[in-house]
Amino acid sequence: xxxxxxxxxxxxxxxxxxxxxxAHVEAVRRGMSKEELGARHSHILGLNDINISMPAGKIQVxxxxxxxxxxxxxxxxxxxIEPTWGEIVIGGQNVLEMSETxxxxxxxxxxxMVFQKFALLPHRTVIDNVTFGLEVRGVDAAAAxxxxxxxIERVGLKGFENRYPNELSGGMQQRVGLxxxxxxxxxxLLMDEAYSALDPLIRTDMQTMxxxxxxxxxxxxxxxxxxxxxxxxxxxxxxxxxxxSIVQQGNSQDILLNPADDYIQRFIKDVxxxxxxxxxxxxxxxxxxxxxxxxxxxxxxxxxxxxxxxxASAANVIDAAGRIIGAVTLRTIMSVL
Amino acid sequence: xxPDPLEHAANAGERMDWLLKFPxxxxxxxxxxxxxxxxxxxxxxxxYGQSIEDFFYPLLQVLIFFENVMANAPWPLIVIAAGALAxxxxxxWAEVAGVVAxxxxxxxxxxxxxxxxxxxxxxxxxxxSVAIGIPLGIVMNRYRRLGAGMKxxxxxxxxxxxxxxxxxxxxLLGIGRVPGFIAVVIYAVPPIIRLTDLGIRLxxxxxxxxxxxxxxxxxxxxxxxxxxxxxxxxxxxxxxTIMMALGMVVIASxxxxxxxxxxxxxxxxxxxxxxxxFNGFAIVGIAIIFDRISQAxxxxxxxxxxxxxx
Numbered sequence: 001x002x003x004x005x006x007x008x009x010x011x012x013x014x015x016x017x018x019x020x021x022x023a024h025v026e027a028v029r030r031g032m033s034k035e036e037l038g039a040r041h042s043h044i045l046g047l048n049d050i051n052i053s054m055p056a057g058k059i060q061v062x063x064x065x066x067x068x069x070x071x072x073x074x075x076x077x078x079x080x081i082e083p084t085w086g087e088i089v090i091g092g093q094n095v096l097e098m099s100e101t102x103x104x105x106x107x108x109x110x111x112x113m114v115f116q117k118f119a120l121l122p123h124r125t126v127i128d129n130v131t132f133g134l135e136v137r138g139v140d141a142a143a144a145x146x147x148x149x150x151x152i153e154r155v156g157l158k159g160f161e162n163r164y165p166n167e168l169s170g171g172m173q174q175r176v177g178l179x180x181x182x183x184x185x186x187x188x189l190l191m192d193e194a195y196s197a198l199d200p201l202i203r204t205d206m207q208t209m210x211x212x213x214x215x216x217x218x219x220x221x222x223x224x225x226x227x228x229x230x231x232x233x234x235x236x237x238x239x240x241x242x243x244x245s246i247v248q249q250g251n252s253q254d255i256l257l258n259p260a261d262d263y264i265q266r267f268i269k270d271v272x273x274x275x276x277x278x279x280x281x282x283x284x285x286x287x288x289x290x291x292x293x294x295x296x297x298x299x300x301x302x303x304x305x306x307x308x309x310x311x312a313s314a315a316n317v318i319d320a321a322g323r324i325i326g327a328v329t330l331r332t333i334m335s336v337l
Numbered sequence: 338x339x340p341d342p343l344e345h346a347a348n349a350g351e352r353m354d355w356l357l358k359f360p361x362x363x364x365x366x367x368x369x370x371x372x373x374x375x376x377x378x379x380x381x382x383x384x385y386g387q388s389i390e391d392f393f394y395p396l397l398q399v400l401i402f403f404e405n406v407m408a409n410a411p412w413p414l415i416v417i418a419a420g421a422l423a424x425x426x427x428x429x430w431a432e433v434a435g436v437v438a439x440x441x442x443x444x445x446x447x448x449x450x451x452x453x454x455x456x457x458x459x460x461x462x463x464x465x466s467v468a469i470g471i472p473l474g475i476v477m478n479r480y481r482r483l484g485a486g487m488k489x490x491x492x493x494x495x496x497x498x499x500x501x502x503x504x505x506x507x508x509l510l511g512i513g514r515v516p517g518f519i520a521v522v523i524y525a526v527p528p529i530i531r532l533t534d535l536g537i538r539l540x541x542x543x544x545x546x547x548x549x550x551x552x553x554x555x556x557x558x559x560x561x562x563x564x565x566x567x568x569x570x571x572x573x574x575x576x577x578t579i580m581m582a583l584g585m586v587v588i589a590s591x592x593x594x595x596x597x598x599x600x601x602x603x604x605x606x607x608x609x610x611x612x613x614x615f616n617g618f619a620i621v622g623i624a625i626i627f628d629r630i631s632q633a634x635x636x637x638x639x640x641x642x643x644x645x646x647x
Contacts, residue, residue: 080546080549080550104552104554105552106552107549107550107551107552108552109552113547113550115543115546115547119546121544121561122642123565123568123641135561136552136557136561164641166641184551190550
């Protein structure tokens with residue numbers, strides 16, 4: 001399968017909840033705060049000037065605690081929620097200018113969504129749930145079934161085709177949800193806290209599965225989570241939301257090494273940094289050549305292991321081609337951790 | 338003006354009169370109005386009675402056909418059919434045994450033919466009520482403003498004493514099967530309309546979101562998501578409708594509907610206690626059969642809806 005070419009551009013997006021959102025959009029754009037809007041006009045500011053450029057074929061994580069607006073934001077991408085102001089350009093087309101039919105078509109063929117509480121239809125078997133999107137689109141039943149069976153096998157549910165959702169565990173139900181989304185073969189995959197309802201171990205399994213699938217599929221994935229570990233593990237790019245505004249965006253290295261403010265600082269305090277910071281992020285100029293070698297993409301946690309196994313205090317960093325591009329010392333690693 | 342007893346009692350004067358006696362429209366005016374309405378209804382009946390009857394003639398034939406099928410079929414066939422239905426709905430032998438035993442007792446008491454007449458009217462009224470009630474429930478759900486109006490009409494239909502709307506039905510159609518059928522349907526159709534609307538409204542918001550996210554058109558959303566998920570509630574409505582129809586069939590005996598209800602009516606008129614109690618029990622027995630079968634079927638439909646085995 002080819003890598004997705006579809007990028008998502010969100011520009012100046014505002015969402016105000018209340019009786020007359022349009023009336024207050026100007027004031028908010030001029031800088032009225034969420035508190036003032038709430039106290040003076042009893043409207044709720046859901047999203048405040050969101051600008052994100054989501055690259056094609058990558059996993060974009062949107063992270064925030066409950067009430068930060070992350071679920072509202074993902075629902076703007078397929079327009080389950082109408083924005084108050086702004087632009088959402090997907091693959092060169094503005095989603096907000098689509099007519100009802102165009103929008104329906106876009107939802108059928110352009111995006112697929114995975115839900116926090118699975119949202120499987122209880123009266124349908126696994127295979128009938130998985131082929132739901134294809135059925136809605138009008139794909140011939142036999143072809144839909146073949147596609148569905150392929151994806152059921154791919155997510156590890158072979159043999160469960162004719163079970164009903166309530167006969168499956170939470171993790172298995174979400175595999176069905178994922179297979180349903182993947183069957184649609186869309187370039188964009190929207191995952192709304194898809195793993196938040198799962199047990200930690202199953203969650204890790206599902207993350208691994210998603211990363212494996214993504215290597216193969218290269219879709220543009222928007223992944224919502226409130227779990228920083230999940231965000232750091234999955235995200236090629238991460239956006240952190242708070243009270244409807246973006247606090248910081250960047251990759252996992254940026255966020256861990258250059259937190260934008262105290263809020264992010266507090267967030268990342270308890271994270272196992274060695275597991276997510278790459279050697280490349282703490283690289284120094286190389287001085288000697290007779291040192292153990294570590295790849296630039298390696299996580300610090302693993303580099304420490306290499307160093308202690310070799311009883312060395314420094315290592316040379318090599319790139320994918322095997323050339324030495326710098327060095328890393330145990331002392332720097334320890335100071336970062 | 339009629340002489341007012343209060344006026345004589347409260348001889349103290351006419352000052353308090355307005356407080357004790359509720360201001361009433363002029364009785365002469367009321368009388369004229371009543372006469373005018375009744376008169377025009379009668380005129381309507383006289384001029385259109387025949388065409389109204391012609392209009393309902395096909396319905397009459399269907400009702401007679403149903404009744405003949407039920408009443409003239411060999412009794413073992415009916416018992417077997419009822420038993421098979423109970424098995425299909427519940428997959429439990431205890432239910433089948435209960436249904437067969439109830440029918441046997443009804444037959445032994447000599448109420449077989451009357452019971453079949455009652456059952457055939459209840460069944461045809463239920464089928465008709467479901468056929469018009471489910472679409473109306475969907476309409477009520479989809480068009481909120483119209484739905485609010487319909488809700489008012491349903492409230493009136495459900496609280497109006499049934500005897501009252503027997504009157505216009507009889508005036509227009511006389512007595513017999515068709516007016517009885519219409520009265521039963523009017524009485525039995527509200528629950529199915531209401532519960533179809535309710536069932537659709539109770540569908541999980543997340544399911545609707547999923548339907549939208551996958552690009553369902555409104556009709557795909559209705560038939561693939563909302564209606565299937567509303568089925569348990571709709572089944573509860575069908576069960577209510579059957580019970581109301583059975584209740585109304587007894588009352589409709591006053592306008593010439595045959596069957597168990599007529600026997601009860603005779604028993605009241607002549608103070609035949611035993612006849613009353615036998616027929617009463619037969620009605621209870623039929624009600625239990627209908628109730629068990631429809632509920633068991635509703636439960637089986639919900640087999641996969643329980644909580645996850647997580």
